[in-house]
Amino acid sequence: MATLGMHRDFLLEFAALDKPVQRRVAEAFEKFTAATHAGLHLEKLTHQRDPRLRTIRITDFWRGVVLKADSGDSYLLLKVLPHDKANDWACRHRASVNGATHGVEIRNDVALERATATLRAAAADEPERLFAAHPDKVLRSLGIDEEILPVIRLIPDDEHLEALHKVLPEQQYDVLLGLASGMSPEEVDREIVQVYARNPAPEPEGSEGDGLTAAMARARGRVALVSGPEELTGILARPFDTWRVFLHPSQHRIAYADRYAGPARVTGGPGTGKTVVALHRAYHLARRLPSDAPDGSVLLTTYTKDLAADLERSLELLVTDGAVRAKVRVVTVDALANEVVRRERGGAPLRILTDQKDITARWARIGRRLGLDFADVFLDQEWRHVILAQALESPEQYLKAPRAGRGTPLGPLKRAQLWRAVAEFEQQLRSAGEWTFLQVCAEAARLLDRRGERPFRHVVVDEAQDLHPAQWRFVRALAAPGPDDLFLAGDTHQRIYGNKVSLRSLGIHVTGRSHRLRVNYRTTQEILAWSAGLLTGEQPDDMDGGRESLTGYRSTLRGAHPESRGYASRAEEIGALVEQVRSWTGAGVDPEEIGVAVRFVQFGRDIAQHLERAGVPAHVLGSGGRPGPGVRIGTMHRMKGLEFRCVAVAGVGDGTVPMRSAVTPAEVDAQQHQEDIGAELSLLFVACTRAREALRVSWHGAPSPFLAPVTAP
Numbered sequence: 001m002a003t004l005g006m007h008r009d010f011l012l013e014f015a016a017l018d019k020p021v022q023r024r025v026a027e028a029f030e031k032f033t034a035a036t037h038a039g040l041h042l043e044k045l046t047h048q049r050d051p052r053l054r055t056i057r058i059t060d061f062w063r064g065v066v067l068k069a070d071s072g073d074s075y076l077l078l079k080v081l082p083h084d085k086a087n088d089w090a091c092r093h094r095a096s097v098n099g100a101t102h103g104v105e106i107r108n109d110v111a112l113e114r115a116t117a118t119l120r121a122a123a124a125d126e127p128e129r130l131f132a133a134h135p136d137k138v139l140r141s142l143g144i145d146e147e148i149l150p151v152i153r154l155i156p157d158d159e160h161l162e163a164l165h166k167v168l169p170e171q172q173y174d175v176l177l178g179l180a181s182g183m184s185p186e187e188v189d190r191e192i193v194q195v196y197a198r199n200p201a202p203e204p205e206g207s208e209g210d211g212l213t214a215a216m217a218r219a220r221g222r223v224a225l226v227s228g229p230e231e232l233t234g235i236l237a238r239p240f241d242t243w244r245v246f247l248h249p250s251q252h253r254i255a256y257a258d259r260y261a262g263p264a265r266v267t268g269g270p271g272t273g274k275t276v277v278a279l280h281r282a283y284h285l286a287r288r289l290p291s292d293a294p295d296g297s298v299l300l301t302t303y304t305k306d307l308a309a310d311l312e313r314s315l316e317l318l319v320t321d322g323a324v325r326a327k328v329r330v331v332t333v334d335a336l337a338n339e340v341v342r343r344e345r346g347g348a349p350l351r352i353l354t355d356q357k358d359i360t361a362r363w364a365r366i367g368r369r370l371g372l373d374f375a376d377v378f379l380d381q382e383w384r385h386v387i388l389a390q391a392l393e394s395p396e397q398y399l400k401a402p403r404a405g406r407g408t409p410l411g412p413l414k415r416a417q418l419w420r421a422v423a424e425f426e427q428q429l430r431s432a433g434e435w436t437f438l439q440v441c442a443e444a445a446r447l448l449d450r451r452g453e454r455p456f457r458h459v460v461v462d463e464a465q466d467l468h469p470a471q472w473r474f475v476r477a478l479a480a481p482g483p484d485d486l487f488l489a490g491d492t493h494q495r496i497y498g499n500k501v502s503l504r505s506l507g508i509h510v511t512g513r514s515h516r517l518r519v520n521y522r523t524t525q526e527i528l529a530w531s532a533g534l535l536t537g538e539q540p541d542d543m544d545g546g547r548e549s550l551t552g553y554r555s556t557l558r559g560a561h562p563e564s565r566g567y568a569s570r571a572e573e574i575g576a577l578v579e580q581v582r583s584w585t586g587a588g589v590d591p592e593e594i595g596v597a598v599r600f601v602q603f604g605r606d607i608a609q610h611l612e613r614a615g616v617p618a619h620v621l622g623s624g625g626r627p628g629p630g631v632r633i634g635t636m637h638r639m640k641g642l643e644f645r646c647v648a649v650a651g652v653g654d655g656t657v658p659m660r661s662a663v664t665p666a667e668v669d670a671q672q673h674q675e676d677i678g679a680e681l682s683l684l685f686v687a688c689t690r691a692r693e694a695l696r697v698s699w700h701g702a703p704s705p706f707l708a709p710v711t712a713p
């Protein structure tokens with residue numbers, strides 16, 4: 001059978017074509033998968049660098065460029081371009097097989113020659129060399145070939161490397177970018193070279209001749225092998241959603257691993273595709289279920305309703321087979337726990353207390369009544385972070401319990417007093433028939449354990465960093481411990497709800513099955529470096545006894561530097577923001593592709609009013625209803641998991657970020673104070689990393705102290 005591969009660029013170019021042309025492209029290439037390609041007319045060109053590059057007529061105006069293997073029946077769809085450009089492209093480029101990864105890569109020979117001449121001239125005045133520390137032998141072992149080696153010896157800095165992005169062979173560029181972003185050669189070998197090389201080669205028939213078939217399989221992330229006409233039609237039907245088809249090999253390896261012996265996990269900075277991997281894993285697990293497995297055997301879950309709705313939408317795109325789709329249930333952890341508890345109680349809705357102010361006021365009243373010397377917030381935190389977190393059920397248990405993460409020591413007497421307050425608080429809730437979300441999760445876990453019920457075969461959790469131990473206990477109880485029971489995706493740099501957990505202490509052992517992603521697909525390197533600068537010196541825990549880091553975290557996209565600016569007054573800041581939004585829409589950005597993040601919702605409402613007055617539609621997220629057209633304005637919490645072409649983070653002033661009322665005073669609990677500040681910093685980081693192309697951060701009055709590392713002259 002013929003082997004057909006599709007290059008990522010081909011799909012992106014296809015996406016930009018008019019519908020009738022798209023239809024013609026699809027017709028032309030469906031013949032490849034229908035094995036009637038023998039009758040196709042693939043044209044050779046004169047003066048080609050690589051005679052294996054052929055073009056094919058699509059219309060009078062459009063042509064495709066195809067790489068045809070010397071032997072065997074292998075084709076790689078590379079480009080779809082206007083007639084002359086297609087011919088020109090085919091003449092200038094050349095395919096080769098990487099010496100270390102054995103993957104196919106394409107290089108622009110003509111541009112490479114030109115770039116070398118330019119670099120040689122620049123190098124004469126610039127003594128620095130970006131790769132001076134790496135000997136030729138090391139670079140060769142990472143797949144840098146003899147032609148490329150002299151070129152990269154001339155590169156003085158990151159910018160010159162970036163200029164070669166579309167010119168250098170692709171896998172070699174990846175290796176160089178890894179080294180330039182601070183990875184050691186060993187790390188590059190392990191995380192880039194070996195990851196490509198490990199991709200399984202297809203049938204041996206393809207490995208004859210120039211080995212192109214095997215080499216296509218080893219260029220995953222850029223090249224997808226298409227199994228037949230149906231798959232081709234499916235891919236061409238949604239050309240914008242390249243994440244469905246072109247998983248980076250490091251993503252693919254994690255999502256499509258045959259089997260994990262127990263809980264497994266993917267971590268990585270913002271935009272590295274953790275959600276994408278979680279979706280593919282859910283798909284893979286569902287597809288592999290025995291045919292008699294009931295619908296809903298796989299759970300895909302997360303923390304908030306908005307994100308669950310997003311996961312549901314993405315899953316519809318990824319899984320086109322209705323029977324497989326039905327095997328996956330998408331619902332938030334809280335909603336599922338609620339369902340379990342309700343069912344036990346005959347189905348009546350539970351009365352959930354959601355207003356944090358009300359909860360704090362209750363603690364204050366109880367504290368006063370019992371004459372206790374604890375602040376209301378302290379009582380509430382002790383209950384959530386110690387008592388509910390460890391599922392403590394008696395004063396004796398509490399007396400002996402560790403209080404890691406709490407900064408105020410409590411002797412036996414104090415603990416006894418505190419327990420009285422907790423008993424009273426819980427009693428009041430019980431008699432009023434009220435619950436908090438965490439209590440519902442704790443109860444749901446207890447119920448499942450008691451009944452020995454394990455409703456799912458596989459559970460996939462996204463945004464895992466934000467779950468509370470009570471929620472984890474519930475998640476743990478949802479599937480029987482064993483191979484592929486739990487798959488977790490999360491990033492502790494983005495922890496914004498202050499829920500610190502040790503997975504081990506909850507019976508979730510991911511050691512040896514934890515993988516980190518490092519390539520950012522969302523954000524430009526400029527936005528990423530700026531945002532990561534906010535976290536200078538921060539090394540959050542990894543939920544498994546170690547520390548997280550952003551080392552090697554990088555993007556291949558480049559763009560403008562983020563802008564940060566202060567204004568004298570609130571009105572001035574809003575006025576400038578409105579102008580910025582108008583300039584983005586004026587440049588062709590749809591309003592829905594613009595996000596405005598604020599720390600508190602009222603500021604967002606004011607901005608929305610000003611935008612509307614200036615004729616720009618705006619929608620405040622979370623204000624109910626399906627968002628219509630308009631700029632998306634939301635609190636930083638609401639921004640989690642979202643992304644936009646352009647993002648403005650507004651009101652980043654002293655006293656607002658961190659928000660005073662969200663930070664426990666140091667005199668109440670010094671350690672909690674630090675934790676709260678850390679969560680506020682993560683919140684700003686989350687908001688900034690939602691931007692794909694442009695980021696603008698503003699404030700009025702004094703700037704937030706968090707901005708000091710990135711705004712210092």
Ligand SMILES: Nc1ncnc2c1ncn2[C@@H]1O[C@H](COP(=O)(O)OP(=O)(O)OP(=O)(O)O)[C@@H](O)[C@H]1O
Nearest residue numbers: 243246247248270271272273274275276521522641
């Ligand atoms: N292999 C891929 N090919 C194309 N696009 C990708 C790929 N992987 C991820 N993306 C895109 O990158 C963006 C970020 O991906 P995703 O939301 O999965 O990242 P994340 O790590 O979960 O981000 P965050 O932690 O910031 O929420 C999305 O637009 C996604 O479609």
